[in-house]
Amino acid sequence: MxxxxxxxxxxxxxxxxxxxxxxxxxxxxxxxxxxxxxxxxxxxxxxxxxxxxxxxxxxxxxxxxxxxxxxxxxxxxxxxxxxxxxxxxxxxxxxxxxxxxxxxxxxxxxxxxxxxxxxxxxxxxxxxxxxxxxxxxxxxxxxxxxxxxxxxxxxxxxxxxxxxxxxxxxxxxxxxxxxxxxxxFPNAAGREQRAYLLQSAEKGLAWLTLRATGRAGHGSVPNPDNAVMHLAQALTRISEHPWPRQYGATVRALLDGLAQLSGRSYTDEDPEPVLELLGSTRGFVDATLQDTVNATMLDAGYKHNVIPQTATAGIDCRFLPGHEEELMATLRDLAGEHITIETVHRDIAxxxxxxxxxxxxxxxxxxxxxxxxxxxxxxxxxxxxxxxxxxxxxxxxxxxxxxxxxxxxxxxxxxxxxxxxxxxxxxxxxxxxxxxxxxx
Structure with missing residues (x-):
């Protein structure tokens, strides 16, 4: 058989x-x-x-x-x-x-x-x-x-x-x-330590479109109500915003575990001693220390000498558990009066x-x-x-x-x-x- x-x-x-x-x-x-x-x-x-x-x-x-x-x-x-x-x-x-x-x-x-x-x-x-x-x-x-x-x-x-x-x-x-x-990573005894990361939390997401409106016109004429410039300024404000560092329960447990295994200490102001243990996985964890917003798409105009009436950008927002309302309120403030925010897709943390x-x-x-x-x-x-x-x-x-x-x-x-x-x-x-x- x-x-x-x-x-x-x-x-x-x-x-x-x-x-x-x-x-x-x-x-x-x-x-x-x-x-x-x-x-x-x-x-x-x-x-x-x-x-x-x-x-x-x-x-x-x-x-x-x-x-x-x-x-x-x-x-x-x-x-x-x-x-x-x-x-x-x-x-x-x-x-x-x-x-x-x-x-x-x-x-x-x-x-x-x-x-x-x-x-x-x-x-x-x-x-x-x-x-x-x-x-x-x-x-x-x-x-x-x-x-x-x-x-x-x-x-x-x-x-x-x-x-x-x-x-x-x-x-x-x-x-x-x-x-x-x-x-x-090296443990407190100086030996290689293998640790498995068991995922028990996820950030939420919001894929948004920023839509700027202004006055259309000829490209040769000064125009203070330029939709492209309104959008660029909004994206600059969003990009430069210092999203505050936050330590949720799951992130805290990870950092504390790394500290205990490695014999290293860290503070909320300086988590670097344990974050550097993560190697190439660090990017995954860095992104869970705060809410994040990244611009991913742009669309405006159809001709060099025509100022368009609208301009749009796609942004990818990721928020920690319990942070969605705070993130959206901050975005509305940063975007400003010339920008409307449209939700393309959202999902919970x-x-x-x-x-x-x-x-x-x-x-x-x-x-x-x-x-x-x-x-x-x-x-x-x-x-x-x-x-x-x-x-x-x-x-x-x-x-x-x-x-x-x-x-x-x-x-x-x-x-x-x-x-x-x-x-x-x-x-x-x-x-x-x-x-x-x-x-x-």
């Missing part, structure tokens, strides 16, 4: 298969969509006797959901979710075909290798093993692979939460991306409790594979589909477990050129996730 393949046998190929589907999300509906990748996922699940459903919000914008009964269905179900879309990639910038899923230098290369088809593959491989063996997870699992996360989830997680909440009936907690990965049975189960699953490691909470500066699930009262965490080489610039992999995930890290994560699903 031939032995059944395990999750470890399959996860690398599944990850490569997923990367090979171009699911680029341009944010304007012009991309290829997720349907082909979703059909592949459905095939993987149906092959082992599961009954997933595909839900489309628009033609081609497809999400997959399947429910797996657990040993104790009276407990709240756990949503284990990923997303199938990726940000676009310009092939000429890469060393390899971004959708070639090539294995090179011990890594799987390709768009989505860390954001987040690696976790998708871990989920699929472990679910297939559960189904083949007949083993039940500790509690009901709701497995969801969403569309459209890279554009805020309106065509994916938010669509399902609004239109198909029954799929998540009874769910109380969720795990997804951008947490559970390792950093390495979330913060989940850290003293829970699920967090303890995540810790156990990591320490079983890496016993000398430390585990610390952190706040994500970006957002995940946990925001949508929170509208159903589901507490979300970032847990894509990866034991990473100390010299890998992991933060640069997210939306970056030459995105890649070490094969050994993928196998480690598959083992950890498999343990968690049995122990959650």
């Amino acid at each position: 031939t032995d059944q393949p395990t999750a470890l046998d399959e996860v690398v190929q599944i990850c490569q298969d997923l990367i090979a589907f171009d699911t680029s999300n341009f944010g304007d509906g012009s991309g290829p969509g997720e349907r082909k990748a979703a059909e592949y996922v459905v095939g993987q699940f149906e092959e082992v006797g599961l009954e997933p459903v595909i839900i489309e919000s628009d033609p081609g914008r497809a999400s997959v959901v399947v429910r797996i009964p657990g040993e104790d269905s009276d407990r709240g179900a756990l949503v284990v979710h990923g997303h199938l879309d990726v940000v676009p990639a310009t092939a000429s910038d890469w060393q390899v075909d971004p959708f070639g899923a090539e294995i090179k230098d011990g890594c799987i290369w390709g768009r989505g290798a860390v954001d987040m088809k690696d976790m998708d593959a871990m989920i699929i491989a472990n679910v297939r093993e559960l189904a083949r063996t007949g083993r039940k997870p500790a509690r009901d699992l709701v497995i969801a692979l969403f569309a459209d996360e890279e554009a805020g989830g309106a065509k994916g997680s938010h669509h399902l939460v609004a239109n198909h909440p029954e799929l998540f009936e009874g769910a109380t907690e969720a795990i997804s991306e951008v947490g559970g990965y390792s950093i390495t 979330v913060e989940a409790p850290y003293d829970t049975d699920l967090v303890e189960a995540m810790k156990r699953s990591l320490l079983a594979e890496d016993p000398e490691a430390a585990i610390l909470p952190y706040c994500l500066s970006a957002g995940t589909d946990n925001k949508a699930l929170s509208l159903l009262g589901i507490k979300g965490y970032g847990f894509t477990p990866l034991r990473l080489p100390a010299d890998l610039d992991f933060a640069a992999m997210f939306h970056g050129v030459d995105e890649r995930v070490p094969v050994d890290s993928l196998l480690f994560g598959t083992r950890v996730l498999g343990r968690l699903l049995q122990d959650c």
Whole structure:
């Protein structure tokens, strides 16, 4: 009798298969969509006797959901979710075909290798093993692979939460991306210390359009009511505004944990001694010490000698839990009288409790594979589909477990050129996730 393949046998190929589907999300509906990748996922699940459903919000914008009964269905179900879309990639910038899923230098290369088809593959491989063996997870699992996360989830997680909440009936907690990965730094004894960052909070987001209005006119004539200048002045005020440093509970716990492990001290005025321990991950954490606003798009005029009546800018605002109203009020003051502010997309900040049975189960699953490691909470500066699930009262965490080489610039992999995930890290994560699903 031939032995059944395990999750470890399959996860690398599944990850490569997923990367090979171009699911680029341009944010304007012009991309290829997720349907082909979703059909592949459905095939993987149906092959082992599961009954997933595909839900489309628009033609081609497809999400997959399947429910797996657990040993104790009276407990709240756990949503284990990923997303199938990726940000676009310009092939000429890469060393390899971004959708070639090539294995090179011990890594799987390709768009989505860390954001987040690696976790998708871990989920699929472990679910297939559960189904083949007949083993039940500790509690009901709701497995969801969403569309459209890279554009805020309106065509994916938010669509399902609004239109198909029954799929998540009874769910109380969720795990997804951008947490559970390792950093390495010298500890108080001078030895290398590996710590895993378990994401338990996310900043909120507001994608806004600043619209300046003024008087149209000839480019050769002085015009104090110039919409372009009004916009430029508003952007300058916003750019130069010193957003105050804030230490939320999750950020404080991270910094205190780093200080204890390293033997270093820090103050609110000077957190540098512990921040520098974070290496390439520091950018993620720096952004959670304050609210942030960045200009990302500009549009004005149609001819050099015509002063336009309007000018617009797109800005990306990220706010800490509880800070949305304060940020918006500050922006209105900075923008000034000639500017109106239009909301294109907004989503909430979330913060989940850290003293829970699920967090303890995540810790156990990591320490079983890496016993000398430390585990610390952190706040994500970006957002995940946990925001949508929170509208159903589901507490979300970032847990894509990866034991990473100390010299890998992991933060640069997210939306970056030459995105890649070490094969050994993928196998480690598959083992950890498999343990968690049995122990959650």
